[in-house]
Amino acid sequence: MRHIERQKIFLLGAAILMVLISLAGCKTQHRFVDKTAFKGSHDIVLTFAAPVDADWARDASNYRVCEKPDPDIRLDIAGIHLSADRRIVDLHFQEALNQGQPHVVTLHNIMSEGKSLGDETVNVKKLYLGFLFSILIGAMLIHNFVFTKYLGLCVFFGTSQKKTTAVGMGITFTLVIVASAMMSWALYQFVLKPYHLNFLQIIVFIGLVSLSVQAVDTVLRKINPALFKAFGVYLVLVIANCIILAVPLILADNEYNAWESLMLALGAGLGFLIALFLMSSVRERLELANVPPTYRGLPIAFVVAGLFALAFLGFSGMSIF
Amino acid sequence: MVSTKTPSQLVLNGLLNENPIFRLALSMCPAVGISTTVMNGLMLGIAVLFVQVFSSCTIALIKDYIHPRIRIPTYTLTIATWVTVIDLVLSAYAPVAYKAMGIFIKLIVAFAIITMRLEVFACKNSVNKSFWDGIGMGLGFMFGMVALGFVRELLGMGTLLGYDVLGFRPLLFFALPLAGFFCVGFMMAAFNYIEIVFNRMKKKTG
Numbered sequence: 078m079r080h081i082e083r084q085k086i087f088l089l090g091a092a093i094l095m096v097l098i099s100l101a102g103c104k105t106q107h108r109f110v111d112k113t114a115f116k117g118s119h120d121i122v123l124t125f126a127a128p129v130d131a132d133w134a135r136d137a138s139n140y141r142v143c144e145k146p147d148p149d150i151r152l153d154i155a156g157i158h159l160s161a162d163r164r165i166v167d168l169h170f171q172e173a174l175n176q177g178q179p180h181v182v183t184l185h186n187i188m189s190e191g192k193s194l195g196d197e198t199v200n201v202k203k204l205y206l207g208f209l210f211s212i213l214i215g216a217m218l219i220h221n222f223v224f225t226k227y228l229g230l231c232v233f234f235g236t237s238q239k240k241t242t243a244v245g246m247g248i249t250f251t252l253v254i255v256a257s258a259m260m261s262w263a264l265y266q267f268v269l270k271p272y273h274l275n276f277l278q279i280i281v282f283i284g285l286v287s288l289s290v291q292a293v294d295t296v297l298r299k300i301n302p303a304l305f306k307a308f309g310v311y312l313v314l315v316i317a318n319c320i321i322l323a324v325p326l327i328l329a330d331n332e333y334n335a336w337e338s339l340m341l342a343l344g345a346g347l348g349f350l351i352a353l354f355l356m357s358s359v360r361e362r363l364e365l366a367n368v369p370p371t372y373r374g375l376p377i378a379f380v381v382a383g384l385f386a387l388a389f390l391g392f393s394g395m396s397i398f
Numbered sequence: 399m400v401s402t403k404t405p406s407q408l409v410l411n412g413l414l415n416e417n418p419i420f421r422l423a424l425s426m427c428p429a430v431g432i433s434t435t436v437m438n439g440l441m442l443g444i445a446v447l448f449v450q451v452f453s454s455c456t457i458a459l460i461k462d463y464i465h466p467r468i469r470i471p472t473y474t475l476t477i478a479t480w481v482t483v484i485d486l487v488l489s490a491y492a493p494v495a496y497k498a499m500g501i502f503i504k505l506i507v508a509f510a511i512i513t514m515r516l517e518v519f520a521c522k523n524s525v526n527k528s529f530w531d532g533i534g535m536g537l538g539f540m541f542g543m544v545a546l547g548f549v550r551e552l553l554g555m556g557t558l559l560g561y562d563v564l565g566f567r568p569l570l571f572f573a574l575p576l577a578g579f580f581c582v583g584f585m586m587a588a589f590n591y592i593e594i595v596f597n598r599m600k601k602k603t604g
Contacts, residue, residue, distance in 0.1 A: 224576070225576075226431070227427055227430045227431035227575070227576075227578065228427050228431070228505070229427065230426040230427045230430060231424060231425070231426055231427070231510055234423075234426065276482060276486060277482070278504075279478050279481055279482050279485065279504055279507055280475060280478040280479060280482060283474055283475075283478050283507050283508075284471075284474075284475065284478075287470075287471055287474060317508065317510055318508070319427050319505045319508040319509075321508075322504070322505060322507060322508050323501055323505060326501055326504055326505075327501070370590075370594065371587045371588075371590040371591045371594065372583075372587050372590075373590075375423055375583075375586055376583045376584070376586040376587040376590065377583070378583075379579050379580070379582050379583030379586065380579070380580060380583040380584075382579045383576060383577070383578075383579030383580040383583065386576035386579055387576060390576060
């Protein structure tokens, strides 16, 4: 009996993975632009599906390149190199590109074999796995939600008194946030955005969070009662944590795709786990220390959290790859 | 438990005895995150006051029709509706302040203080009483935020509401975003100290 149930779960997991992969596959890239990539520190390389016209490709006014967060600042193109088979265009820039940010290239009126193929906008990102990894590490350490964004503090101070509680809360939170962030990402991309219902974001996301907490509760109770006994108590607290609502809002703002969303949610959960673990180790020792009566309890916990935040400030401005 | 307090007692209760930030220690995220200036504190305080008053009144109006088992989802959805209203209004009429507060306006939904007041007070009392309780809690939150902003802006930048008061910067450290942790910690300790001294004096005289 148990064996069959486990098999079912594996199947379910595999199905979810397949859906994720297919979702990541249907990118918004133009059908005519095969590949976009950074080359060196000054170049962007565009690969087209078929040869483009040399006159069109060599005219710098046909390209508009900017960083995704600053669409107003146009980057100057210093030179354009077209390959012999007229399929690869190399854009050379005067200044070094900030490859930590995705870049947007707008192509005006693409000409191929004398025919116009219309305007197109494509994104240029760093090596994709590296980019995903940098999102994960970024959410975990560099932009840690507790110490650099100051979110989820109520639950953070409430459950960091003992190490066992802290780890239990951290793991439960990571599971729930990954599930709820993926669901709200799908709902936002496929329902809210196409039907222009953006203003319903808050209501829909908070509803989904409560629903997914309830779902994890039910599933865990059926599948693994021992685990439920250990982590069930923390499930209620998960809803009271602002991070679980902040992550879907950030995903919606930044227009992340499925894999990027997964990485951000995972990073947020693991970052919370790290913060809780660090804090609980210190607070267990504080129990033995001789703290002045006015500082006992929360005040000293706040000062300790401030010191941790100072330490995490050291990560700021760091970039991976 | 129906409250028998008068409106003025309800407002004072929210401001002092059950101050959301310093006494109940709820909704600490905004207290640490965006209390860098008096203005920020004031703006978020107004937003929370609005949401608290309107959702308290809404719940007090419909409290007889809510089934007890679905009361928490009902509260959450009510708050989310009012937060959406204030979110859209602020982004249209005060875009600068809206940008300064960033994601925190949307996160008012998750502030524990509002849900807690609905559960503890609004679902048991009349609309009139809930209105005054909402005003008290909102003002208490605003008072806490402004007090924190006052200390941090004065010590960090030497200014108040953007006007130069001191002419120099006593402790630039307090202008850093993360100094919120220290500031809240120190102020809580100060409140505890006042309480200890007050109790000691009471013991002597009584």
